Amino acid sequence: MKETQTPNIFKLATKELTQDAFFAWLLQWADQKYRGVNTNLNHTAQDFVRKLIGQTDTYAITTVEVGRQRQNIDVWAEINCEYFISIEDKTNTGRHSNQLARYKELVESEFGGKPHKLTFVYLKTGNESLSSLDLIKRQEGYTIIDRRTVLAILDARPVNNDIFNDFRSYLARLQELTDSCSNFEAVKTDESAAQGFYLNLQKLLPEWTDWNYVSNPTGGFWGFWYHWVQINDFKLYIQIENKIKVDLQVKIKIEGRAPNIDYLNQLCSQLGELASRYGLLIAKPKKFRLGNTSTLAIAVNALPSTTDEDLDMSRILTNLQNLQQVLDEYALISLPTNSNL
Incomplete structure (x- = not known):
């Protein structure tokens, strides 16, 4: 019997503010105090943090402070009073108005003289030209976290949480549509498949x-x-x-x-x-x-x-x-x- 597809809130709430809220929520779960509440969700959230800051699996995460819209930065997090993460979160839009350089300058000014290691992340769950992402990495100094990277973390272990699983399913469907780019009809009729075709050509x-x-x-x-x-x-x-x-x-x-x-x-x-x-x-x-x-x-x-x-x-x-x-x-x-x- 075919499995019934249940309603997914993220198919209805597709704005970037909704995605900001999810990633801020996920980062909060990385705090050590939530390990006994939902162990697998805590471990997955900690894997996500380690990916953002470029740390290995052995890096211990104890305290996590998270917020949104700090000097217009979409999502920010302070890890172990050691790292500060600034996240520019995008769905289907791209950078504009010199925002990445401006946010980076604001954070560097605020944390000047402090011991924090600063990490700047461009988190993109939609599709974007590889040339554009390369410029963001080379010229702006941002770490690129794309949809495949996020999915690899979310798929690493089963997590018993409806919010988490709805978002994972939503991203998986976007990836599935993009990967349908080998089909001529899909490329002609679906924007995600069309973008996937272009991404393949770029490679x-x-x-x-x-x-x-x-x-x-x-x-x-x-x-x-x-x-x-x-x-x-x-x-x-x-x-x-x-x-x-x-x-x-x-x-x-x-x-x-x-x-x-x-x-x-x-x-x-x-x-x-x-x-x-x-x-x-x-x-x-x-x-x-x-x-x-x-x-x-x-x-x-x-x-x-x-x-x-x-x-x-x-x-x-x-x-x-x-x-x-x-x-x-x-x-x-x-x-x-x-x-x-």
Whole structure:
């Protein structure tokens, strides 16, 4: 018999403030005084603290003081009067307004002269571009704690607590949706799967890539972009656009205002000739537009799927690499100027 799915409060309360409250609650359970109340929950909470501060399993945790919104910091914790943890907690949003540097400066100013070891954590349970997370780690000096890391801790042992188990189930479902990214239909219809597809591409492509949601008057899309090449006064680059439940396309974009539509038309045709040598079919957009950034061409067959609707990642990578080669070759033959355009 199929197990009945019970109501989960975290499917209804999806705001970051709710998540702030859960992690503050979990940190409170790390205090040694709660070991006899719920041993497994106490052990799990202590594992979470050790992960945040980079300590081993042998580090003893005795006292934990926890709070929220201290100088606008989402969650903070003081461990054994030795560590101070500042947590910027995110679900589906990203950093903004120089907030990470500002919070770090405030904490360092407050604890200047005190013996505390300061730890700054960017805790992200939603999906985020690996390039963005890398910047947060390298430039901002924050430790990244992602959903997989949290789940590994929450799944380490059985815990008899409804709040805990509801949150664990909620995160597990988000991970399951993200991991469905091997299915073509899921990628086209579910935002988490679409993000998972982009995350996989970032791991497989050996150059800088980025992705995010792009809002525009036509409804917006999840975009993935990389591989800029210089063409005279312009740059060409590859962009994948996923309009959930509408369309999924690989495009060649042009950055820089073209002189006229005829220029775009001829440039698209020349790229099409090069692409055909690699088995890629290049089509013109429905309408060329003159602007700072516009669509130059569409690689129609760049995202193949197998007969069972699973994305063929091997062929997709080959097609993208071939498309990169097309741009690279065109950049070479267009130097120093493409006088016939």
